[in-house]
Amino acid sequence: MMQIDICADCAVRDQALCGSLTDAELASLNRIGRRHRIARDETIAWAGDENIVCANLLSGVLKLGATTAGGDEHIVGLLYPADFVGRPFAEQVDFSVTALTDAELCVFPRAPFEQVLGDHRRMERLLLERVLAALGDARARMVSLTRGSAAAKVAGFLLDMADRAKATGCRAAPGGPLTFDLPLARGEMAAVLGLTIETVSRQMTGLKRAGIIALPGGRAVTILDRRALHVRVEDQAR
Amino acid sequence: MMQIDICADCAVRDQALCGSLTDAELASLNRIGRRHRIARDETIAWAGDENIVCANLLSGVLKLGATTAGGDEHIVGLLYPADFVGRPFAEQVDFSVTALTDAELCVFPRAPFEQVLGDHRRMERLLLERVLAALGDARARMVSLTRGSAAAKVAGFLLDMADRAKATGCRAAPGGPLTFDLPLARGEMAAVLGLTIETVSRQMTGLKRAGIIALPGGRAVTILDRRALHVRVEDQAR
DNA sequence: CGGTCCGTTGACTCTAATCAACCTGGGTGG
DNA sequence: CCACCCAGGTTGATTAGAGTCAACGGACCG
16 A cells, blocks of 8 residues: 555656556556666666666656767667666667666566566556557668758757657747757767767757757757758758 | 468468467467468558558568658568568558568458457567567667668678578588578668668679679679678778 | 866868669560 | 560769868856
8 A cells, every 4th residue: 555655646657558557456566666766877777788677767868879889879769758668578688778867767677577567468568569669660760860861860850859848848839939958968969860979060050050940058959940840851862 | 170271381380479379279360360472572561551461471571661751762671481570559551561572471450460469468478579679670770770881781781691591591511601692682782771772782892802702693692701791890980 | 267078160081872874684576 | 596675783983971080169167
């Protein structure tokens, strides 16, 4: 009874995987789950290490990263609140998980989590659907990463981030200019898009000079001309 | 009873998802499944269309393709015998499925297949594990596609295909030169690797001239120096 | 005030795309 | 049977776009 308190104030209770469970069923997750706060730049799992935990992301943004033989990092995915973190049924971690912002997780040891998964069909089904969606996303990203110009990649990324920002804390009138903070530094944007820092920077100032976005300072971005961004995405013929 | 015949001579019976089912359980799949042969270049599902079917691939090689706004195609994945084809729980097809070679499928209408999935936990679990693995593969490919040089991409692709060929019909002494047929034309290789036909061609002749591979004719390739290919993959600093 | 980190800008280089021509083998029809 | 054709593949010349190297600017912090 008291154990259920951990979920009582959960900000993502109905959006995360747990949303599939009844209050009674939640007890089994409560028994194994623990809230955990991590600071920006903290890494909770390193690629290649033993695969210990799974989690639900409660707040903040995480990155999934791979480090190439050459030593530079590529970000293969971003995780947002209510997203599932980790890979069940694997012995090793395949991609490092690092916080882009301070974040809060609901962490489960992998083995007992897999057990719970086996006990709760709706949760396993929900996970399957999420993983299928993630696979589709990853494949779609493959296309834009390999075929798009630098301009298309940056424009597309900004649109994605804008949609994500609008979905949560909206600071703008519909249709009007939208302002939000990027959770990523320039170097991280480059690692997501497969570009260099310099190219990202040049593209951003290009968009600013064209009056399509504004850069009020820090990591803030204002979308002034959404349509123009869309045009740049489509215009991905090199 | 007679219905089970469809599986009796199945070449991938124990490797495909159905491997998780007992003979008795197979009956429910048999009831809805049908063998289907398709010719090279035939497309069984178009991206954007209504999502009608799932399948197991029995023989041949399929491609998963996306067509960009600009009209050119990108191949986001290849499917081999025993692989699962299609995406349950989605209303639309996300990537077109086309045969690279003549192929044979065991096709299930999507809705009843989802029903069977719900009735057989081991099968759903197996599918989940496969999709998780496919997600990892897709993300790993994202990295090599965005960060590797043309030489690294082609070398890596040849190694992949060689491993795949060795796993099936092996035509070579272990350690010695391995010869196999690529299931893809140059243009399709380019669509997989995010390069142009010309660049793929140049890289291939470069490898040939360096004595690393031989091109006996047609779509055949002989791997003469496996190590040299590995070196080119690692050497992906541009 | 000096330091560091992050981002921007500039000059130059180099890889792969583009445009174009040519080769090759397999199939067709006269 | 041969001439032709055509798709797929190769090669060459040129170009464009992003990477690289390098310098500089500003914000934050001790």
